[in-house]
Amino acid sequence: MKARGLQAARAVAVPVLAVVTGLVVGAVIIVVTDLEVLRAWAAGPARWGAAAAATWHSVARAYGALWEGALGSPYAVSESLITATPYILAGLAVALGFRAGLFNIGVEGQLFAGALASVWVGYAVRGMPAAVHLPLALLAGAGAGAVWAAIPGYLKARTGAHEVVNTIMMNYVAFRLSDWLLNGPMKRPGPGGSPGFVPVSPEVLPSAYLPQLFAPPIRFHVGFFLALAIAAVVWWLLWRTPLGFELRSVGVNPSAARTAGISVERSYVVAMTISGALAGLAGANQVLGVDHWLGQGFSPGYGFDSIALALLGGSHPVGVILASLLFGTLRSGATRMQSVAGIPIDIITILQALIIAFVAAPALIRALYRLRTRAEAGPVLTRGWGKG
């Protein structure tokens, strides 16, 4: 029992220290890019007291706004949770890929494909009760995401083409496709049936909304619970079904899996399809739960952030949920940090890069904090250009 507790503590120590280190480095970046602070320090040793105060003030104002924007009010908490929701689904998409030895870097494109499909079903399919319309719109999103990811999966299985390059290419194809759709066939018409001015889709019908649970302006919706339920399904699929066993075996060692009679090619296609469906659901969740229409900037990079989430969460559904809650909180707080303290929201992206680096290189964190733990074997993420 004790050994197990120690093991769990070790498993948690690296991600927690990675996040803490990321925040510290973030504070340093905030300070050294604050011209007022730099001027205060440049004023000479006599004023160093004031400079230290200015430094503290700069960090406190930024991280104070971050905290307030993230968890300071019921509205803030609700915003953090609805930001965490697509993160959970997109993070699961990457995590499931990792478990099967695939690096699905195309979650962003699959998210767009899913959002396009569900928003289309949401506004174009009319006269249906919510009990049919909402599931249909969600399924359309999952389906489109699945197709978008299955293509690179099939190409990898069939020709050995690496999924990293192909999923990136599919991202760009999805972006261009959504540009075209939102400027053409799916463009919202202007008043009186005139051609519209802005490249956004029409409004989704209320029968396809993911129901919001509180009075406006609180936008918390049932999508959060849907995401948690899907996380449970992914866990069950990976660790309690023969299919999950096959996927994980291929992820750990494809040649051994092949020797054991598992079709590695089939596993690649299946894993990419499921991964894409999860990513598509993340897009569907955003348009059906929060925005209720689709514009080109609807995703602040959920798909790219999800790589960090999967790594931070150890490619385990529980870890992904925790990491998503953290990132959702950070991103929603950073919006306020940008408006109050003038810190560009892109600092969150820098934090993510640092966190992935620290999590992916546990030796770095160990060296930094002089931790004495054994190096444990994580899942093998990728191996070369598709020679698996």
Place this chain on the structure above:
Amino acid sequence: MSTAVSPATAVSQAMLGRRSSTPAVVAFVIAAAIVALFGRSTPAGVDAVFGLNPGGFTQAVELPDLVIPAAPAIYVLAAVAAALAGGYLAWPRLRGGVVVGLSVSAFVVAFLVWAVQGQSLNLLGMLESTLLRATPIALGALSGVLCERAAVINIAIEGMMLSAAMVAVVVGSVTGNLYLALVAAVAVGGLLGLVHGVLAIKYRVDQIVSGTVINIFAVGATSYASARFLEKYMWLNNSGTLPVWAVPGLVKIPIVGPVLFENSLIPYLMLALVIGVHVLLFRTRFGLRMRAVGEHPRAADTLGINVWRTRYLSVLLGGMVAGIGGAYFTIGSVGRFDEVMTAGRGFIGLAAMIFGNWTPFGAFASSLVFGFADSLQTKLQILQVPIPSEFLLMAPYIATMIAISGVVGRVVPPAADGQPYEK
């Protein structure tokens, strides 16, 4: 290894009936598509005019415009594709890759003639912009070749280029010296190469994860700096561009002169590096060591080659080359930085490297293909071809997928590519 099949094997395979008939089918489909898509919608007696002189001031000798009767040209091209299909079936020594490559080219030319019919297109201007648009892609691809020949996968080219692009414009704006800006860009690229090296070689982080870290960091850091400083202090983001140097004499050659010998420093550097990297890899002791480390590090180690040091040097060089590619986006073309302005060119460079089978000349040739697709897309918008520009913008990405999926012929990465080395 279908690319290395000897003629004798090809003949015996054909006699045994094992030679794939796919290339013939592809060529036939292309021939039919040329007729169906372009031939039927082209009226007789209409010409397509291709200009062969660069617009504006030029030193090259003037050439008359190329006037092609559209309909006959399209049917001739369809016949060429059909003949290639027939030739492939009749003549076992004709390679499938050649048949597919030539019939795709016939399709592209037929498409151009169809799009230009009744109008005129400056073909030379298109060739010039092909080389310019290929420049950052080729530099990215060369960066990839340098790293991966020593078995370090470099997916971070995009991030290296983005960071270098920004540093170049800031250094150029502050100092007013664009050559110093280029040096700074090279330094940033090299530095990120070393970061990739430390993560991937020393800490044995999965190389693709390590590359992703650098990419995400570059997007975050450049966007952060851009929002925090460049948008407020515009003078930081206004560097001007490197001047164009014409090579005396050579620039007067028709067609070749304006395309190859009337450029700014970075395209010249790119052309020199294509040759330079080839010589380095295949004609020097260090290149031999790099390739040994990339194919069989254990054997190389046994022979006394320092695997780690060789890999560090390779990623350093690769990063520096990517830095030059990044500088092209700002000081080489527009003189200012915009958020995420590399727009995936680094990844296209990676694809060009794979398409070019990890060789400098192959990488250059495939970069030209991507550059051509890119410049075609802008020209077609001007010609008002009834195809949405978004679909033309998709074409290079789809072409990349087809290319790396081995339709054009199987590619073979260095044997140890992507594997960390432990003593």
